Amino acid sequence: MCGLLVISFLCSNAVAKQWEELQPLLPKGTQVSYLVVDAKQKDLIANYQEETLRTPASVQKLLTATAAKLYLGKNYRYQTTIEGNRRFIKKGGFSGDLSFYFTGDPTFTRKNIREMLQSLKHLGIRKIQGNVLLNNSHFNGYQWSDGQAWNDLGVCYTAPSNAIVVNRNCVLGNLSLANKDDKQATLFIPQYEPVDITSQVAVVSKEQKEKQFCALEVTRNSHNTYHLLGCMLPRKRPLPLAFAVNDPETYAQQIVADELKNLGIKLTGKVLVDNKVRGKSYQSVLVSHQSPELDELLNVMMKESDNLIADSLFKTMGGRYFKQQGNFRNGTKAVKAILKAKGLDLENAYIADGSGLSRHNLMSAELFMSVMQFVYAHDKQLRLLDTFSISGVDGTLKYHKGVNAKKLKGKVIAKTGSLKGVANLVGVVKSRYGDKLFVLMINGYNKQNSSIDADIPRDPEASLYLFEKAFFNKIYNFKSKG
Known part of the structure; x- marks a missing residue:
């Protein structure tokens, strides 16, 4: 027993060694950081290279979700509008240009465009003697964050974060x-x-x-x-x-033009892109569409690891916080400032986006744990733990091999983060001895890497999942000496 003060240091070293003995279960060359803390007592259970900055991948969404809930509020909705001067509605038509204002709503669809144009027609507008202007000024700057892999940009999980989304x-x-x-x-x-x-x-x-x-x-x-x-x-x-869709403006132009034609609304002008920053205007909102509330968006973003929602919220916070067009640069500043106001100083972390797709992102297990502890302590207010995936139940943990043991079903509640060579998890283990908060960051992982000729003997079946199973079993069975 390690109760005597004179051997407490030796005892803590022995415990640390027991956790480090799990590392040969990973392939040679794998980099790992972890931090495990008792949720209630806040006692340190295990730690290894927790100050080292690593690629976070999609666990970055924990920062985005926390900042969004704190700053935007649970009732926040994106709003897309068609605007124009009501005086120009005359004799079944509209004399002048109509503005279609997009705000980065990641849930907006072609069906929503059709419904909005139908509502316009119900106002008596069957002919537009002018142009339809698609305004994309809500965001500016790059559609993709610095540090994203170029050869991933053609697939949908890296769809561009633009004010115009269809x-x-x-x-x-x-x-x-x-x-x-x-x-x-x-x-x-x-x-x-x-x-x-x-x-x-x-x-x-x-x-x-x-x-x-x-x-x-x-x-x-x-x-x-x-x-x-x-x-x-x-x-x-x-x-x-x-x-x-790498050119969202052209894509939306063609869809709006097609839907106008399908609805029998005659357009004498063209569907054009308008990038003028929205200011004070004489125009009135003729038709509007709202997205689901933030809580619903966050549930999808976290459980399904939705990149488009994350980056849109990231830019939205940047724009609203600094009262200007949103982009990845002011999104970074806004998220850091919002979290710092709650005592969460991200110090030397590098944040390039809200989704975690950028390889430039750098975070430590220690910093993630500070956010995780805040989220856990304020769960009644934030209700973010409900958005985490649950092992064997839903989201990205439903079929995750590392937590699919029968006794762990429903016990690991976490946000996952995966890129090539990256496999991270941040969350809570509902252990038999109380809740345990954990951060596990695995970088440089190569499943084809040989376990032979390592400096320390490695399990012949060394793999990510073998390590995860042992790691989470250890947390689940851990009982504090106190």
Whole structure:
């Protein structure tokens, strides 16, 4: 027993060593930081390299969610409007330009555009003698954060964060084989999607694929034109595809023009993009659409790790906090300031976005623990723990192998964070001896890395999941000496 003062230091070292003995379960070269604290007593249970800055990936969303709840409030909604001077509504038409103001609503859809235009028609506007101006001035700067991988930008999980969002700035399609002997895959994209996507994808055997070093690739060009090339293996079911809309303005222009035509609203002018900053105006709101409330947005953002919602909220906070157009730069300053006002000084952390997609982001386990402790202590006010994924139940932890043991089902409540070589978790373990807060940051992880010739003996089955299972079992079974 380690109750004597004279051996307390040796005892704490022994406990630390027991936790460090788990590390050979990870492949050689893996970098790990962790911090485990008793939620109620705030006693330190385990720590390792907790001050080291590492790539956070999507656990970065914990910062975004906390700042958004504190600053925007649970009832916050995005609002999209069509505005114009009511005096210009005459004899079944509108004489002048109409403005369509977008505010970065990540849930806004083509159906919402149709509904808003239908409402416009119900006001008696069946002809617009002017232009429809799509205003994108709510945000400025880059659509993607500094440090995102260029070759990920064509897929939907990196859809651009723009003031104009329609259908999540994402187009779905598939590649299929009409016959099992086909040598060329067939591309399907819905006809109503205003994008230009061509394909030249060969169907090859596994041996041919390895010999030719080929893969499925996509090139992106201006005005939402794409070309698929490379190869794929034979398959019975279509291969799902999800293309990020890299030019949201052009995409929205074509959709609005199509919906006006479908509804029989005649437009004498054009659908144009307007980037003038919104100021005092004589215009009135003719039609408006609101997003779901913040709590609903955060639930999707956290449980499903939604990048578009996170980056839109990040820019929104930047714009509102500094009373200017939102962007990634002022979003960074705003989030840090909002959290610091609550005693959460992120010190030397580097924050590039709200989603965690940027490789420039740097956070330590120690800093994440300070935020986690705040979230836990203020759960009645923030209600953020309800948005975390639950092991074996929902979200990104529903099928997560590292926490799928029967006794851990429903016991690990966490935000996940994954990129190539990154596997992080931040949250709570509902252990048999009370709640334990934890931060686990694994970087430099390569599942193909050999466990042979390591400085310390490694388990022959060394893997991320083997380590996670042992790590969370240890937390679940840990009983404080006091």
